[in-house]
Amino acid sequence: MFITFEGPDGSGKSTQIALLAGRLRAAGREVLTVREPGGTPAGERIRALLLGDGGSVEINPRADALLFNASRSQLVLEVIRPALARGATVIADRFADSTLAYQGYGSGLPLDELRAAISFATAGLTPDLTVLLDLPAEEGLARKSGEGRTRFEEGFDAAFHARVADARSPPRSLHVGAPLTRAARRASSPMRSPPPLASLHFVDEWSLHLQD
Numbered sequence: 001m002f003i004t005f006e007g008p009d010g011s012g013k014s015t016q017i018a019l020l021a022g023r024l025r026a027a028g029r030e031v032l033t034v035r036e037p038g039g040t041p042a043g044e045r046i047r048a049l050l051l052g053d054g055g056s057v058e059i060n061p062r063a064d065a066l067l068f069n070a071s072r073s074q075l076v077l078e079v080i081r082p083a084l085a086r087g088a089t090v091i092a093d094r095f096a097d098s099t100l101a102y103q104g105y106g107s108g109l110p111l112d113e114l115r116a117a118i119s120f121a122t123a124g125l126t127p128d129l130t131v132l133l134d135l136p137a138e139e140g141l142a143r144k145s146g147e148g149r150t151r152f153e154e155g156f157d158a159a160f161h162a163r164v165a166d167a168r169s170p171p172r173s174l175h176v177g178a179p180l181t182r183a184a185r186r187a188s189s190p191m192r193s194p195p196p197l198a199s200l201h202f203v204d205e206w207s208l209h210l211q212d
Contacts, residue, residue: 003128006169007132036098095130
């Protein structure tokens with residue numbers, strides 16, 4: 001099974017992935033976790049360029065989309081498909097939906113062109129389940145500081161991140177409210193704040209589902 005986690009930076013994807021992977025491994029399943037961009041020798045070099053490691057360079061949105069898909073293609077061919085073929089569960093920190101959200105909704109590139117590029121890069125591979133962690137864009141950005149901030153937090157304004165947050169999710173998505181900080185909970189009304197994620201309950205539920 002191929003599971004992807006999506007959501008704003010700072011929404012806790014890596015934490016939830018580690019929890020889910022740990023429970024599945026404890027149940028005897030082989031689990032492989034991967035991240036985008038990166039995960040292969042070529043992908044890690046592309047990651048450094050895209051995220052501005054060692055100094056940011058200006059990259060236009062179409063080049064962004066092509067670079068992300070180049071990294072994704074290497075990851076699918078070298079890592080994800082072989083793992084799925086041997087029966088492993090693969091959990092990815094971001095996948096193709098991030099390209100649609102960031103380069104499509106965020107930067108305004110045509111979604112049909114992006115979908116065609118994604119399909120070509122992945123040879124049609126799509127996740128079985130996408131877990132979308134809902135979090136206000138401003139809260140996610142506030143959690144990222146110092147060395148944790150990439151080119152996308154430093155070089156793109158709040159309006160861009162708001163458009164990304166408004167991206168439509170695919171039918172295979174499971175929406176989960178990412179936990180807010182105490183300050184954010186105080187500032188948010190109960191009606192507007194996403195429901196808190198009970199991490200262990202979520203992991204237990206999906207661990208049982210995947211074992212069936």
